[in-house]
Amino acid sequence: MVDLSVTEARTATAADYFALLKPRVMSLVVFTALVGYVAAPGAGDWVLGFASILALALGAGASGALNMWYDADIDALMSRTKARPIPSGRVPKEEALTLGVALSIFSVLTMQLAAGPLAAALLAFTIVFYAVVYTMWLKRSTAQNIVIGGLAGALPPAIAWAAKTGSLSLEPLILVAIIFFWTPPHFWSLSLLTRRDYAAADVPMLPVTAGARATRLSIFVYALIVAPLAFAPVLTGLGHTIYAATSSLGGLAFVALAARVAFSRAGEDMGAKADAPARRMFAYSILYLFALFAALLIERLV
Amino acid sequence: MDESVKLTPEQEKARKQRNLLIGLSVAAFVALVFLITLSKLANGGIAP
Numbered sequence: 001m002v003d004l005s006v007t008e009a010r011t012a013t014a015a016d017y018f019a020l021l022k023p024r025v026m027s028l029v030v031f032t033a034l035v036g037y038v039a040a041p042g043a044g045d046w047v048l049g050f051a052s053i054l055a056l057a058l059g060a061g062a063s064g065a066l067n068m069w070y071d072a073d074i075d076a077l078m079s080r081t082k083a084r085p086i087p088s089g090r091v092p093k094e095e096a097l098t099l100g101v102a103l104s105i106f107s108v109l110t111m112q113l114a115a116g117p118l119a120a121a122l123l124a125f126t127i128v129f130y131a132v133v134y135t136m137w138l139k140r141s142t143a144q145n146i147v148i149g150g151l152a153g154a155l156p157p158a159i160a161w162a163a164k165t166g167s168l169s170l171e172p173l174i175l176v177a178i179i180f181f182w183t184p185p186h187f188w189s190l191s192l193l194t195r196r197d198y199a200a201a202d203v204p205m206l207p208v209t210a211g212a213r214a215t216r217l218s219i220f221v222y223a224l225i226v227a228p229l230a231f232a233p234v235l236t237g238l239g240h241t242i243y244a245a246t247s248s249l250g251g252l253a254f255v256a257l258a259a260r261v262a263f264s265r266a267g268e269d270m271g272a273k274a275d276a277p278a279r280r281m282f283a284y285s286i287l288y289l290f291a292l293f294a295a296l297l298i299e300r301l302v
Numbered sequence: 303m304d305e306s307v308k309l310t311p312e313q314e315k316a317r318k319q320r321n322l323l324i325g326l327s328v329a330a331f332v333a334l335v336f337l338i339t340l341s342k343l344a345n346g347g348i349a350p
Contacts, residue, residue, distance in 0.1 A: 011316040014323045047341040051334055106331065114338050 010092075016085045020068050020096050021061030021103075028289075029060040029156045032179065035293040036157030036172055038300045039238060040164040051114035052163035056156055058107035059123045063152065065100035066131035069093055071139075078197035100131070115163035122159045126152050140202075143209040150183030151176075157293075171238045178230050182289055185222040185258060188215050189282035192267030193275055212267030219281065223258030227251030230292055239296060246295040250288045257281045 076087035085091040112120035134149030161172035195207035233239035266278035
């Protein structure tokens with residue numbers, strides 16, 4: 001018999017279900033996808049473009065809900081995540097699973113309808129990759145979790161490109177590579193500040209398994225990969241003057257801040273001052289990626 | 303024994319809001335499929 005008290009007697013509101021979709025991750029997905037769509041060759045159709053990006057946003061939301069369903073146990077242990085709808089008791093766990101599965105199906109169907117099989121298949125792959133490969137498998141088993149799992153967050157511009165053109169080429173794959181190599185230094189900067197949480201929840205993030213020093217060095221090495229890679233769109237003709245300036249200056253600042261992290265004692269429980277370089281690196285990494293994609297967008301709009 | 307679930311006014315309100323949200327989502331999906339179809343027909347056929 002179904003226990004109605006579980007599904008009826010609660011005060012979960014629309015905002016709680018929206019929170020299950022990880023709106024902040026979703027906004028990054030929408031933004032990078034929009035740039036991928038606008039930057040792809042061809043005229044495009046604004047209704048189909050809107051539907052494709054909406055499908056991508058819903059797919060990202062579905063991944064978020066599935067992640068919160070599966071990770072409810074560790075989310076409850078970490079201060080950063082314990083206020084999420086499931087650990088806080090506002091939404092029953094099973095509903096996040098239902099919402100995640102339903103949204104996955106609707107998003108892939110919508111993508112197939114609006115943009116055809118390649119974009120739909122890529123979207124389905126991305127959802128499965130994030131929910132199953134990252135969340136269920138890698139996150140709890142290896143310190144390379146976010147390196148490999150970052151692929152899911154990197155794919156949206158390529159999916160949007162495929163949605164518009166029906167095919168893929170080098171240009172969107174470079175955009176994917178930029179986000180892919182940007183994710184580890186971005187996330188590791190955060191995890192230097194929150195490693196105690198991960199240790200308490202037994203999640204093998206790099207600062208927990210390899211220590212703060214190895215993490216700081218890894219951040220620097222990845223920054224050295226990202227900065228030149230972010231210049232590559234200029235060489236393929238995707239980025240022009242504004243992009244070239246943004247990626248050069250932005251890349252130099254990214255490497256400089258990563259160097260500050262590498263030579264700091266961030267993540268060693270030496271106080272807020274010692275952690276400051278990692279905090280700055282994390283904040284700047286968001287601005288950097290945003291600026292790169294905004295530059296591509298601005299070049300198309302002006 | 304009374305087995306029915308008694309909802310507080312707050313829970314009742316939250317349930318109404320959840321149901322409204324589901325209804326609106328379904329309506330939005332219907333509208334979206336309609337618009338996609340129109341767009342595809344305008345672009346010369348519904349084959350992807």
